[in-house]
Amino acid sequence: MRRELIKFALFAAVALAVPATIKGGYLLNVLVFVGINTMLAVALNLLLGFAGQISLGQAAFYGLGAYLSGILTTTYGWNPWTAMAVAAMAVGLLAFVIGFPILKLKGHYLAMATLGFGIIIYIVLNEYVDVTGGPSGFSGVPGLGIGNLHFDSDLKSYYLVWTMALLVMLLAVNLTQSRIGRALRAIHDSEVAARVLGVNARLLKVQVFTCSAVISCLAGSLYAHTVTFISPSTFGFHFSVELLTMVIIGGLGSIYGSCLGAALLTLLPEFLRTFQDYDIVVYGLLLIVMTMFLPGGLVQGFEMLWAGIRRLWPGRAGQDA
Amino acid sequence: MDFSQQLSQYLLSGLATGAIYALIGLGFAIIYNSTGIINFAQGEFVMLGGMFGVYFYTIHQLPLVAALVLAVLCAAASGVMFERLAIRPLRRATPLGLVIITIGGSILVRGIAMLVWGKDTHALPTFSGDEPIALAGATLLPQHLWIFALTVLLIVVNKLFFQYTITGKALRACAVNQRAAGLVGIDVRRMVMFSFLLASGMGALAGIIVAPLTMTSYDVGIMLGLKGFCAAIIGGMSNGIGTVLGGLLLGVLEALGAGLISSGYKDAVTFVILLLILFLRPQGLFSSGESERV
Amino acid sequence: MKTRFIRIATLLLALFSSVGAAIAAEPVKIEPIKIGALFSVTGPPSFLGEPERNTAQMVVDEINKTGGIKGRPLELVIYDTTGDPTKAVQLATKLIKDDKVVAIIGPSTTGETMAVKPVTEKEQIPLISCAAGSKITDPVNPWTFKTAQNDTLAVARIFEHLQKRKLDKVAILTASDGFGASGREQLKNQATKFGMTLTVDDTFGPKDTDMTAQLTKIRGSEAQAIICWGTNPGPAVVAKNARQLGIKLPLFMSHGVSSKKFIELAGEAAEGIILPSGQVIVADLLPAAAPQKKALMAYVQDYKKNFGVEGDHFGGHAWDAVMLLKKALEQGADTPAAIRDQLEKISGFAGIGGVFGFSAADHAGLTKDAFVLVEIRNKDWVLVD
CATH class of the missing domain: 3.40.50.2300 (Response regulator)
Known part of the structure; x- marks a missing residue:
């Protein structure tokens, strides 16, 4: 546990030091979104990597968070922080209630059910024009602030978003190292065996699902207050798939992997832009190639690389001696 | 225009749309049953069918029948290529890995189609004219009859194929237990490839036959694939009549939802019903099924 | 004393002349004027973004071929937003902060424009949207203009x-x-x-x-x-x-x-x-005296020559946006604020979408004459009055 905390502290220090090393500008703006996506990817990873439950509807919770925050603050004039907390509670309750029937399902039936849920929410956001503004979106969401400090520049947004993201990561690291984490992994490997050993698998799965939903909802609120404009197309099925890709490319069950996956997929379009229209093809190819050759994700790749270097090192040292 | 006439039009339109979903759903079911893979790229083969059809018909000016046959062959070949290049090399395939790889595959196929054929929407001519046919106070197009006919034909051919041919039986054996099938001398890999050939060919056929009505473009595969997938789930992933009934039910629900409840929420209505089915009868509506899925 | 003065004077003279010579000798490096463009070239609204990208690039190339604006070439930086508002916001930031453009054309859809608007407003960069939604310029925002006709x-x-x-x-x-x-x-x-x-x-x-x-x-x-x-x-x-x-x-x-x-x-x-x-599809049916006739015919033919198909009015929104910018630049404006001021002064400009006339109270610039009613007969357009 202590080792994990040291690792986390190192990571946090690096994350918070990043803005000092770059000149600001556009990259900083992208890194804000990397932070939001990290929260979402970690949330999904808790569900997928630790409890082994797939979800293709994560974007729905993200969207609900964004819209609840947006509507409560803009239409009803609530304080953004209150709105954020209320949205998180409402979405948590919703996830808890639907979690019981949904998580009874397995495999692609679970995938289908979560996908269906995601599409229903998307349709509601898209069609309930009087409240959500419909397909043309919802604008004028106020920014966040504490007292006289307004998060209105990329630098300030960066610290706001990354503080939240780091808190979520810390929570996740703690969770996975705890008794709950071990119970979750047991469910992942064999639900029956876990049950026999006295794990209340069903309740635990629903709790993780709820936790994942609440984190996604918070990310949504942050998105709404940072961009100040929201429209349904951001929260569609394709984004759920993108999140899934982040988690898998980063490495299932690895918190830092999720961050890496989020960073890669958010920054990838920047590098692919040189390919012009070909980027969608490269994106598809990358997914296939990654799954084929590095099924454990980038984190596994780095571990292999590291092991390789370490094996090489004593060998050379031996020759020298 | 009284209400019963309206209702019969809703039902008929729903059945016609449902038949399209059923055709696509069958492709999902075939691959799932012989390999356990949910092929998220299935919708793209529907798109490939339509686009190859347009390519051969409008650009190479081939007769419609020739264009149709060539398009199905090309799409089936793409299906086999997809299996060989993306599915087979996957060692230690986990269900999740397969989901991701088929999603990756669908993005790739869509991207290539966009680069090769551009982003425009295209239409094919109807097979036998545009004159509407009146039926029980409602109207249909001749093309709808083609769709119904093809659906019935495919159910019958599927049934015969899986019951009476040696390849069909081998595919069924793979569905029950791949290792056991391997042990009795069935070349499981070839069967997997064959199921992809079959599914992509059928998907392409569906894509061509609906193209005159619904138009086609590089990105039609997503929505059609999703609806086909729903049809297959409602039908309990069966190779035959179950999925077809699932598709028809889906189509009718959509039409009734649009006509009677709200056109904007018709897909939401459909998905709520899908969720209820999954919650209450996860083995699908039309199969007695084992309880493995719960 | 006198000789010393002469010596210094000569020295200074020599110095100045040599510097002058050096300035004259060094080839004058002309800074291009950088314009940003956000179009959804891929993604669901690609039917808008693609003709817009093609048109914008075509017009800019033509302007540069004829010597640029006041001797300075235009440089167009185009990014693909794929129809995603989040991407549009990121790329707008990139255009402003990294590419340092003086004005932005696009995005293609109303949603993306509404998402980008707060950014361009804050950074005080003129935005000429190619989307149709009337809420883009209603209420009027000093930095946001549009070329697509209002619904x-x-x-x-x-x-x-x-x-x-x-x-x-x-x-x-x-x-x-x-x-x-x-x-x-x-x-x-x-x-x-x-x-x-x-x-x-x-x-x-x-x-x-x-x-x-x-x-x-x-x-x-x-x-x-x-x-x-x-x-x-x-x-x-x-x-x-x-x-x-x-x-x-x-x-x-x-x-x-x-x-x-x-x-x-x-x-x-x-x-x-x-x-x-828009009148672009019936360009050949318009009377020769119609104010837009010349621009329309030129655009349709140019597009056909470059891309093999007839230009449509979506591409026309980009044509208008680039041409409006050109007009503002020709007035000597080259900072974002000056361009904004000049844009607001444009009137009677016959483009593809209609005859534009901006003012402080109107940033959409078109009247309902921008539209004609057409009927489809024998697979072609016929004017309806």
């Missing part, structure tokens, strides 16, 4: 026509995407003003394959005309379905389908459909 004007054209034909019960069928939703809002807002009753208010998904259910409902209502608002392929399906159901009511479409593509897709079913359109 308001298109709706007004149709309703006026209906009034003339003494039809007042209409059914509306709109796509549930940004374009359709914006049209629906305008149709509902203006219905009472023109004395119209909306008997049916239905929508369809942009990727739906069958609209007979909605049309059956309309057939069962008292509607005297149908107005369908969407972009390809949805409206083509609506046209085909209406024909299938034997609906004889006059069918109106939006300017979202005013391209030959729609006629090709809907085939026979397109006959008799009436729609408001």
